[in-house]
Amino acid sequence: MAHVASASGAGSASAAGEGAAASGASRPESSAPVVDRSSVEGIKARYRGNALIERLSYLGEVAPASRSSAMALAAAESKAVGSNTGLYASLCEAAGTDPDAEWVSATKARVHTRQEALERELNMKLAAQDRDAIFEAHTAVAKHFADIGSPKSSIASFMRAREYCTPSQLVSNTTDAAKVALGAQQVSSVEGIIRSTLSGATHATPQDHALLHAVMGAARLQRGNFAGAAQSFLAAGPALDSSVSDSIHRDDVAVAATLCSLAAMDRSRCIRMTQESIDFRRTVAAVPDAEALAADYARGQFGAVIRGLDAIEPSLTHDALIGPQWSALKHSIISRVVSDAVAPYARASIAAMSKRLSLPEAQLSDVVVSLIARGLLPARLDAAGGVIVARYSEQRPAVFAEATALAERMARETKQTLLRASMEQHHLAVKPPKNRRTGLPVGMAEGLEV
Amino acid sequence: MASDAGEIKLDPVNPRTENGRQFLDTVSRMAQADLRDLHRYAGMLAHKATLESISRVGSGAVVVLGEAISLPEHTASYACILYTAEPILHRQGHTALFVRFALSLFSEGDRRQLRAVPAFVASIARALGQHARSLGAASAAMRAITRAAEATAPNPHCLTACHAVAAMLGCDGKHYREVCAMADSDIFEVLPAASGCQVEDVLCFYYYAGVAYAALKKWSKATDSFSMVLVTPSAALSAVAMAAERWRILCSLMAAGKPPSMPVAASQGMARSLADDVRPFTRIAEAFVTLNPTALAEALKAEEEALAASSLTGLAAQLHRAQQARVILGLTSTFVTITTAEIAEKLGLGSAADAEALVFDLVRAGTLRASIDQERGVVSFLDDDATADPAMLVKRVESLVGAAAALADAIATRERDVVLSPDCVKHATMRARGRVSAEAGRSGAMAAAAGGADADVAEAMRRSTLDM
Numbered sequence: 001m002a003h004v005a006s007a008s009g010a011g012s013a014s015a016a017g018e019g020a021a022a023s024g025a026s027r028p029e030s031s032a033p034v035v036d037r038s039s040v041e042g043i044k045a046r047y048r049g050n051a052l053i054e055r056l057s058y059l060g061e062v063a064p065a066s067r068s069s070a071m072a073l074a075a076a077e078s079k080a081v082g083s084n085t086g087l088y089a090s091l092c093e094a095a096g097t098d099p100d101a102e103w104v105s106a107t108k109a110r111v112h113t114r115q116e117a118l119e120r121e122l123n124m125k126l127a128a129q130d131r132d133a134i135f136e137a138h139t140a141v142a143k144h145f146a147d148i149g150s151p152k153s154s155i156a157s158f159m160r161a162r163e164y165c166t167p168s169q170l171v172s173n174t175t176d177a178a179k180v181a182l183g184a185q186q187v188s189s190v191e192g193i194i195r196s197t198l199s200g201a202t203h204a205t206p207q208d209h210a211l212l213h214a215v216m217g218a219a220r221l222q223r224g225n226f227a228g229a230a231q232s233f234l235a236a237g238p239a240l241d242s243s244v245s246d247s248i249h250r251d252d253v254a255v256a257a258t259l260c261s262l263a264a265m266d267r268s269r270c271i272r273m274t275q276e277s278i279d280f281r282r283t284v285a286a287v288p289d290a291e292a293l294a295a296d297y298a299r300g301q302f303g304a305v306i307r308g309l310d311a312i313e314p315s316l317t318h319d320a321l322i323g324p325q326w327s328a329l330k331h332s333i334i335s336r337v338v339s340d341a342v343a344p345y346a347r348a349s350i351a352a353m354s355k356r357l358s359l360p361e362a363q364l365s366d367v368v369v370s371l372i373a374r375g376l377l378p379a380r381l382d383a384a385g386g387v388i389v390a391r392y393s394e395q396r397p398a399v400f401a402e403a404t405a406l407a408e409r410m411a412r413e414t415k416q417t418l419l420r421a422s423m424e425q426h427h428l429a430v431k432p433p434k435n436r437r438t439g440l441p442v443g444m445a446e447g448l449e450v
Numbered sequence: 451m452a453s454d455a456g457e458i459k460l461d462p463v464n465p466r467t468e469n470g471r472q473f474l475d476t477v478s479r480m481a482q483a484d485l486r487d488l489h490r491y492a493g494m495l496a497h498k499a500t501l502e503s504i505s506r507v508g509s510g511a512v513v514v515l516g517e518a519i520s521l522p523e524h525t526a527s528y529a530c531i532l533y534t535a536e537p538i539l540h541r542q543g544h545t546a547l548f549v550r551f552a553l554s555l556f557s558e559g560d561r562r563q564l565r566a567v568p569a570f571v572a573s574i575a576r577a578l579g580q581h582a583r584s585l586g587a588a589s590a591a592m593r594a595i596t597r598a599a600e601a602t603a604p605n606p607h608c609l610t611a612c613h614a615v616a617a618m619l620g621c622d623g624k625h626y627r628e629v630c631a632m633a634d635s636d637i638f639e640v641l642p643a644a645s646g647c648q649v650e651d652v653l654c655f656y657y658y659a660g661v662a663y664a665a666l667k668k669w670s671k672a673t674d675s676f677s678m679v680l681v682t683p684s685a686a687l688s689a690v691a692m693a694a695e696r697w698r699i700l701c702s703l704m705a706a707g708k709p710p711s712m713p714v715a716a717s718q719g720m721a722r723s724l725a726d727d728v729r730p731f732t733r734i735a736e737a738f739v740t741l742n743p744t745a746l747a748e749a750l751k752a753e754e755e756a757l758a759a760s761s762l763t764g765l766a767a768q769l770h771r772a773q774q775a776r777v778i779l780g781l782t783s784t785f786v787t788i789t790t791a792e793i794a795e796k797l798g799l800g801s802a803a804d805a806e807a808l809v810f811d812l813v814r815a816g817t818l819r820a821s822i823d824q825e826r827g828v829v830s831f832l833d834d835d836a837t838a839d840p841a842m843l844v845k846r847v848e849s850l851v852g853a854a855a856a857l858a859d860a861i862a863t864r865e866r867d868v869v870l871s872p873d874c875v876k877h878a879t880m881r882a883r884g885r886v887s888a889e890a891g892r893s894g895a896m897a898a899a900a901g902g903a904d905a906d907v908a909e910a911m912r913r914s915t916l917d918m
Contacts, residue, residue, distance in 0.1 A: 382785070
């Protein structure tokens with residue numbers, strides 16, 4: 001009970017401490033009005049081109065309240081920067097506005113003419129076997145496809161162009177393909193070429209490196225590989241666009257890096273990669289919420305971390321990069337936080353931990369049970385008493401059971417082998433039945449091997 | 451010869467007839483025969499004329515066994531004659547007489563002499579097994595044949611036909627403990643020449659041993675026994691193997707909570723061959739491992755027909771309970787205490803009382819270490835005390851090490867048998883000879899063979915070369 005009391009006492013003391021910390025150092029105040037990053041204005045302030053269109057479309061789908069304004073802006077951007085008439089028309093429909101029919105028909109004609117010209121150009125260059133020219137022609141075709149909203153064809157053309165590119169052109173080819181993939185949420189299709197470019201690129205600028213790492217991170221995040229995503233996002237560093245980006249904004253990478261690190265890295269590594277990394281601190285400084293999360297985790301203010309997650313949840317569920325994986329990310333972060341919070345205790349009261357971590361008791365119990373079942377928390381739950389009890393590893397029973405099982409398995413397999421060897425030695429075997437007419441085994445009588 | 455109220459009236463042998471004299475003469479010579487000559491007399495008995503004379507003078511001729519040939523002095527002769535007379539007795543409707551004589555042979559016969567006539571003993575045992583069942587004498591037959599099995603086995607690890615028949619009769623008469631006691635004696639060798647064992651005996655013995663273990667709820671041993679059926683060398687799939695695999699899957703679920711893997715020593719392609727036949731049982735196993743009671747219930751309902759066809763409905767009905775036990779055992783790694791209401795919710799039971807009853811049964815069976823606070827409705831899981839008693843630990847380790855050492859000896863013996871077998875020696879000799887040039891001659895070949903080989907092998911090669 002003393003331990004339980006101490007856990008409760010520690011909980012309340014640290015909760016009080018966290019309250020002080022929460023009101024003080026971890027969230028620096030700013031006099032500038034804070035723009036909601038997930039709002040239409042917030043997205044417009046950070047993105048342009050296809051990246052803007054993609055993010056506004058996602059916002060429109062998940063936030064009914066912002067749908068018409070997001071889709072209207074996306075439609076306007078689509079008309080301004082591209083030739084994707086299909087996308088323009090669907091965005092207008094979603095926004096409840098009428099598309100500019102004149103622009104649509106003119107654009108369609110222009111697209112058709114341009115496509116024919118590009119294909120002619122490409123065929124001429126292929127016939128001439130001029131590698132540089134072929135590369136340029138394929139790249140032009142790829143950009144055209146991206147322009148008209150055919151990302152798969154665009155990426156395929158970029159891949160074909162790679163066969164004709166010089167080492168100095170390789171990086172630009174990869175970054176162009178990466179931007180198209182990112183804009184179309186098809187990042188997994190370019191993961192391979194990004195990996196090979198990063199491993200051998202000597203002509204890449206810091207911006208190129210940052211972009212490629214960020215796209216790789218996005219691909220891994222899409223697959224649920226939070227550890228890999230954290231590594232890639234952290235490697236992107238501060239070189240990405242911090243103004244208005246046509247691919248991926250530095251602030252979004254900072255948030256993703258923070259969340260993936262919290263979700264996937266063990267505590268010491270997470271602190272090393274976030275708090276002790278100058279690059280990361282520069283990157284995340286522009287996103288106070290993310291910065292606070294990382295700082296709270298490093299200081300062991302676990303309740304503040306969970307409250308912080310709840311606070312940023314509304315904006316992140318509307319984010320095209322993080323939104324699809326938000327619930328898995330949040331679950332992973334909460335699991336890690338609970339595990340770190342409970343691990344030092346011999347006995348910990350569910351009620352006290354629940355208050356400390358700002359989690360409902362039922363949810364905390366579920367998380368604890370899940371952690372125990374996955375072998376991530378060496379404890380057991382006294383459900384009746386509402387206490388988590390540490391399970392100190394007593395190796396002897398497990399070792400003995402394992403040794404016994406191994407010995408029994410050895411004996412069993414040896415006897416099986418001995419029986420079979422004995423039977424084979426004396427030519428005892430189950431033989432197939434014989435055909436009465438031919439006297440041969442049934443299969444052989446029919447011409448089949450038995 | 452009329453059969454009157456179960457008593458068989460037989461005509462006595464008439465010594466005044468030529469047939470009768472011939473038969474009596476043969477029998478009395480057999481009585482004095484040396485074991486080495488027995489086969490000659492067996493040949494004589496099997497001669498058509500003698501068989502005809504036996505059938506002509508009637509089954510009364512066989513009554514002579516009780517007078518001219520006595521047990522245990524003339525055990526081998528007794529076995530020889532009974533082996534010959536069995537088809538005649540059966541054909542003439544005197545099966546009960548055969549059973550009586552066979553029981554006497556196995557109960558009173560001399561062990562050494564029985565061991566000398568393994569083929570006769572095996573054949574008589576098989577026939578006795580078959581007839582005893584129909585006459586309701588399975589239990590007596592089982593006891594007699596078990597004695598014969600012990601007597602005729604060349605060594606304690608050797609399987610004989612008598613083992614297989616005894617196992618079958620034991621399961622028939624529900625003498626499961628006796629069958630298990632026989633199977634517990636580590637049998638993994640066959641010596642057909644010395645024991646009269648055939649491949650069917652191997653299949654039947656392990657199959658019925660598995661059934662007996664399963665009847666006594668020794669699921670792990672049952673699974674192992676059925677696995678032995680699968681490791682028999684096979685050029686075709688047998689019905690016994692298919693039945694054994696069905697049993698094996700269900701027993702493995704009861705023992706370990708998961709389906710079994712194919713034995714490493716099984717024939718290649720055995721798993722493939724069995725896959726289609728045991729698909730219903732594989733589906734049941736897949737549902738079991740999900741630990742979802744609903745999924746298991748649905749799978750059992752869907753495969754009702756297959757279970758009934760294999761007569762495994764009773765065993766399958768126990769899977770529910772087994773799955774529930776697995777779920778509760780799984781809880782012990784996560785919880786120190788848990789309410790019976792929560793257990794009932796996890797298992798989909800009707801009430802906390804049902805959960806309490808289930809936990810009670812598991813604790814009483816020794817499967818679960820827990821205590822129940824009935825007032826509060828709380829179950830407390832206790833720590834495993836497998837290592838609490840050091841003396842018990844030491845004893846267990848000693849028995850495991852002893853068993854491993856015995857198996858190592860068996861492997862060494864097997865290795866010697868193989869290496870010194872005529873085929874292997876011949877092959878080695880021819881190989882050695884091929885290495886030496888023709889000019890070196892025979893002695894050179896022998897020397898070369900002896901120089902590079904084990905001493906026993908070299909000696910065997912030298913003898914085989916001289917024989918050539």
